[in-house]
Amino acid sequence: MTTQDLITKIGLKPLSKFEHRDVEGVFVSDMLSDVMAGAKSGNLWLTIQTHKSIVPAANLVDVSAVIITSGKEVPQDTVDLASKYNIAILSSDLATFELVGKLYGLGLGAK
Amino acid sequence: MSECQHQWEMTNIQFGFVVFEKCFHCNELRTYFSVEDNPILGDKYREGDHFWSRAENAQSFRFDLKCTRCNHVEKFDDLMGLLHCTGCLPDCEVETLRKKYEAQKTWILVAFGFLPEAKTEPIPPHKLDMLTDYFNQRRDTSRSMIKIVSFNLIEDLSLCKGDFIHDVGMLSLEPPPGRKPLF
Numbered sequence: 001m002t003t004q005d006l007i008t009k010i011g012l013k014p015l016s017k018f019e020h021r022d023v024e025g026v027f028v029s030d031m032l033s034d035v036m037a038g039a040k041s042g043n044l045w046l047t048i049q050t051h052k053s054i055v056p057a058a059n060l061v062d063v064s065a066v067i068i069t070s071g072k073e074v075p076q077d078t079v080d081l082a083s084k085y086n087i088a089i090l091s092s093d094l095a096t097f098e099l100v101g102k103l104y105g106l107g108l109g110a111k
Numbered sequence: 112m113s114e115c116q117h118q119w120e121m122t123n124i125q126f127g128f129v130v131f132e133k134c135f136h137c138n139e140l141r142t143y144f145s146v147e148d149n150p151i152l153g154d155k156y157r158e159g160d161h162f163w164s165r166a167e168n169a170q171s172f173r174f175d176l177k178c179t180r181c182n183h184v185e186k187f188d189d190l191m192g193l194l195h196c197t198g199c200l201p202d203c204e205v206e207t208l209r210k211k212y213e214a215q216k217t218w219i220l221v222a223f224g225f226l227p228e229a230k231t232e233p234i235p236p237h238k239l240d241m242l243t244d245y246f247n248q249r250r251d252t253s254r255s256m257i258k259i260v261s262f263n264l265i266e267d268l269s270l271c272k273g274d275f276i277h278d279v280g281m282l283s284l285e286p287p288p289g290r291k292p293l294f
Contacts, residue, residue: 021254032278033172037124041250056195057276059218060257062250085218086255 001106003065003088006044010102012067012090015074016082023064025111026103028096032057039063040111044103046096052078059085069096115181119245122177122184129171129191129277134161142191142226144173169277176245185241189234194221194262194273203266205273208258216255221273223262233263 004020006012024042029035030049039045041062047054050072058066065088068074074089082089092099127146133139139161145168154165171192177184196205196219209219222242224234239259246257265271 031170032276033126033170036276037121037172037174053195053274053276053279056193056218056220056274059255060193060220060246060276062254 001108003090006065006103006106007090009106010092010094010099012092014088015068015079015091016087016089018065018083018086018088021064021088023108026100026108027063027110028100035063036061043111044108046099048072048096050074050078052081054078055081055085055087058082058087064088065090067092067099069094069099113181113183115178115183117178117183117241117244118180119176119241119248120179121174121245123175124172125174126170126172128168130165131167131169132163133166134163136160136162140166140226144171144188144191144225167279169275169279171277176241185238187238187242189224189229189232190242191223191225191229193259193276194223194271195276196221196273199272200266200270203271204264205260205266208260208264212258217258218255220257220259220276221262221265222259223275229262233261236261 001023002020003023006023007014022042023044025040027039027043028046030047032053035045035057039061043063045058045063045066046069048070050068054066055078067090069092071093079089127144128150130143130145130150132141150165150168152165152168156163173188175184175186196209198206198209200206205221212219222234222239239261242259243257
């Protein structure tokens with residue numbers, strides 16, 4: 001499954017400019033340190049955090065996309081930084097719990 | 112010298128806080144890792160000629176690296192955190208490296224040791240190389256790579272506006288305002 005597939009199947013809204021890539025598993029956390037310690041390359045990272053520090057953290061651990069849940073507004077400087085580093089920032093109006101359910105239904109789980 | 116082609120994994124992961132303290136007498140900054148539940152901001156105390164005040168707490172973690180092949184453990188209790196270069200100082204050596212490496216799709220991050228000790232005893236280059244290897248082993252390096260460099264390359268710490276990858280202001284649902292300079 002790719003980020004393009006997810007955008008189509010779940011109705012995610014792409015915010016940054018990025019190249020589509022394969023998705024492998026899901027990681028849910030609102031703490032950067034937790035992501036740095038535990039996320040794996042190719043994971044989707046689900047969070048409600050929107051400040052621009054999420055971009056270097058996502059880049060460091062090579063997640064396939066960051067999905068901002070609950071329809072939270074993402075500051076433009078976060079989007080711009082993500083575009084610079086080819087990091088996919090996607091937005092969903094769904095709460096994290098609901099989105100996890102949909103992703104699980106598509107066959108994605110912890111990598 | 113080990114012949115092992117190390118394959119690193121994180122071990123001894125411990126979550127806590129990086130505490131930033133400033134002496135309001137001499138303006139010196141010091142940092143340390145705390146496993147307190149919630150270090151109190153604004154806490155003031157005297158230590159010799161210094162009058163320390165807790166300026167900021169950042170939720171963070173510390174870890175060691177363990178080779179899954181030879182079981183060698185390298186301790187990283189001297190690593191305060193990683194900083195993302197924002198390109199704020201055009202003549203800074205980190206910025207020069209950032210431009211050079213980003214052209215090769217290699218992203219630079221700056222490793223900070225705890226202050227003030229790290230100013231005289233920075234994290235040694237072989238450990239920065241281990242960190243670089245570790246984060247590259249975790250990623251799809253055909254897309255991009257990571258390089259960790261020393262904070263000693265920063266031209267002027269007092270002017271650096273780099274962003275630590277720390278959990279600061281993460282308890283708020285609103286984006287935090289710009290972080291005040293720490294140095």
